[in-house]
Amino acid sequence: MKINCRCGSLIIDQTDYHSNKGYIISDQDYFDLLEIIDNAIEKSGPTPKDKERAVMGIRSLIGGFQKNVYQCFSCGRIYISTKGNELKEFTAVEHSQGSSILSSTKGESWKRPIIGDWDDSRKGEILGYLWCYGYSKEYSNSENFQTLQEDYFKLLGDLSAKGTVRSALLKHNKQVIHSWVPN
Ligand SMILES: [Zn+2]
Numbered sequence: 001m002k003i004n005c006r007c008g009s010l011i012i013d014q015t016d017y018h019s020n021k022g023y024i025i026s027d028q029d030y031f032d033l034l035e036i037i038d039n040a041i042e043k044s045g046p047t048p049k050d051k052e053r054a055v056m057g058i059r060s061l062i063g064g065f066q067k068n069v070y071q072c073f074s075c076g077r078i079y080i081s082t083k084g085n086e087l088k089e090f091t092a093v094e095h096s097q098g099s100s101i102l103s104s105t106k107g108e109s110w111k112r113p114i115i116g117d118w119d120d121s122r123k124g125e126i127l128g129y130l131w132c133y134g135y136s137k138e139y140s141n142s143e144n145f146q147t148l149q150e151d152y153f154k155l156l157g158d159l160s161a162k163g164t165v166r167s168a169l170l171k172h173n174k175q176v177i178h179s180w181v182p183n
Pocket of ligand 1 (some may be wrong): 005007073074083
């Protein structure tokens, strides 16, 4: 693989042990990866063949989570391979457009937690929060818990239909009103 850097230099990825190449795993994906490794070790059978199958399985799954990162030796620019091996140059401009090089390799299909939390005892104007990657919202003291609750269930329905919910939790004044985790 060769990358034409914007500065005119060539970044070459042809052998192993490159000092200007590395791997990134998103924090969004990290715990899924650990779980896959745990499962593969715990559930692998006793024979050497079983172990080999588990190891190969883990390697191929890690490949699905990792992004490659390259740095140009001449100018120091950073390039990240995104899903589908498309290359992205990291610049502050891209960042300000809301694109994160550290987000999940699963993109929009990443399974995300939904947390709704309203607390009357909060200091300041904001009493309620809906935390969910891409859909977060704040609720001021001129609104009420009902609004947050409606938004929570609407979001849960929408994202469940897309299969992108990891877990859901709704709290009102520290009491759990609703919770959901997959079986
Ligand atoms: Zn360069």
